[in-house]
Structures are given as C-alpha cells and as structure tokens.
Amino acid sequence: MIFGRSERGKPPVEPVTLKILVAGGFGVGKTTLVGAVSEIRPLRTEELLTEAGRPVDDLSGVEAKGTTTVAMDFGRITLREDLVLYLFGTPGQERFWFMWDELAEGALGAVVLADTRRLEDCFAAIDYFERRSIPFLVGVNCFEGAARYPADDIRRALDLDPDIPLLMGDARDRESVKAILIGVVQHAMAQAAQCRQAVAT
Numbered sequence: 001m002i003f004g005r006s007e008r009g010k011p012p013v014e015p016v017t018l019k020i021l022v023a024g025g026f027g028v029g030k031t032t033l034v035g036a037v038s039e040i041r042p043l044r045t046e047e048l049l050t051e052a053g054r055p056v057d058d059l060s061g062v063e064a065k066g067t068t069t070v071a072m073d074f075g076r077i078t079l080r081e082d083l084v085l086y087l088f089g090t091p092g093q094e095r096f097w098f099m100w101d102e103l104a105e106g107a108l109g110a111v112v113l114a115d116t117r118r119l120e121d122c123f124a125a126i127d128y129f130e131r132r133s134i135p136f137l138v139g140v141n142c143f144e145g146a147a148r149y150p151a152d153d154i155r156r157a158l159d160l161d162p163d164i165p166l167l168m169g170d171a172r173d174r175e176s177v178k179a180i181l182i183g184v185v186q187h188a189m190a191q192a193a194q195c196r197q198a199v200a201t
Helices: 030-037 094-104 116-131 151-158 174-200
Strands: 016-024 043-048 067-080 083-089 109-114 136-141 166-169
Touching: 016 030, 016 094, 016 116, 016 174, 030 067, 030 083, 030 109, 030 174, 067 174, 083 174, 109 116, 109 174, 116 136, 116 151, 136 151, 136 174, 151 166, 166 174
Parallel strands: 016 083, 016 109, 109 136, 136 166
Antiparallel strands: 043 067, 067 083
16 A cells, blocks of 8 residues: 655555556557656566567657567556556557557546657547547657647647647656646546536536
8 A cells, every 4th residue: 555645743644546548659658658757667568579560560650669568558656645646558559459448447537649740640549538438638749850730730630629638748758747647637537527517417
C-alpha cells in the first residue's frame, strides 16, 4: 500500500489511486512519456525489432526505432499527497490490440499520443476510447524537426469533438507530461460530474 507523507502528529494519508492509459500509434513516444514522469523504475516490455517484423511494422517516420513494446509499459507518479496515477502504456501495433481491453479495465481516462507526421496512426486509439466512452485527451508529441501546426488545424484533421482537450507537449519533458496527465484527470472528472448531473435531472 502506498501512503503519502504526513505532518507530525497526523496519520499518513492514504491516496486515491487512478489508472490512466497512454495509447497511440507505433513509435509515437508512449514508452518515453511513461519513463519521463514515473517515480519508480518503469516496467517495460520492449523487444528488438527484427527483419521478420519489417513487412508488418510500418517504420515510416520512425526509421531509427530499434525496439517496440509488446505488452505494456507501467509507471507511477504522485501528483499530490492524496493522488497517485498508475500509468499503463499500450502497445502500438495492430497485432497487439487484443490486449487493450484488459489494460483499459478500470481506467479513469486515457492520453492518445499523436505525431503530426503520422496523425492517421492515432485514429484507432481515438475510435477505441470513443466507442467505450472512456474519457481521453489528445497529446501532440512535438518531435524535433516536425512541422508545427495550430491546435485547431490538428483538431479538424482528427475530427475531434469540441469537448475533447488537445494539448501540445514533449514526451521527454517531465513538466510537459505532468501537464498532460493533469489535463486528462481534470477532463475525466468533468465528464463524470456531467454524467452524475444528467442522471440526477
């Protein structure tokens, strides 16, 4: 059990733990994002890419990538004394999508990581969370050398509903990733409050 810090003379705080998924296309930066903020050594299930996988895995735009996640990434971050996030990075290739249902069980929300050079790679993740009514936001991973586009243009290209947040960030930068995670928690809480209000009326 994880306990937060306590002031002298007060019992330790037992934090609320929330599960957040990190999804998106192959090579978009999911493993990097989890590793950038995790306060524990991240659990990674990466394997080397092989010649046999080249016909299956599209390496366009990520030619330098040498490994791939085959099950999940796992990390943990304490946002406040009373709030801990467990992060589960999903595998990006289509042949591993069967694992998403297991990983999504009990998730509060999700981050769909996008690369503007290959926006179409995140369509499947967006569709997955929309169909299952799992709150999500889109985090645009701003790769070095990639063209920068206004958020409204990216939103239109992804055909996002107006209430779905879209944030720019850098999967390597801890503060940038924290802002994205705080955004998805706030969005998921707002969605839950709207659902409760709809049921009450």
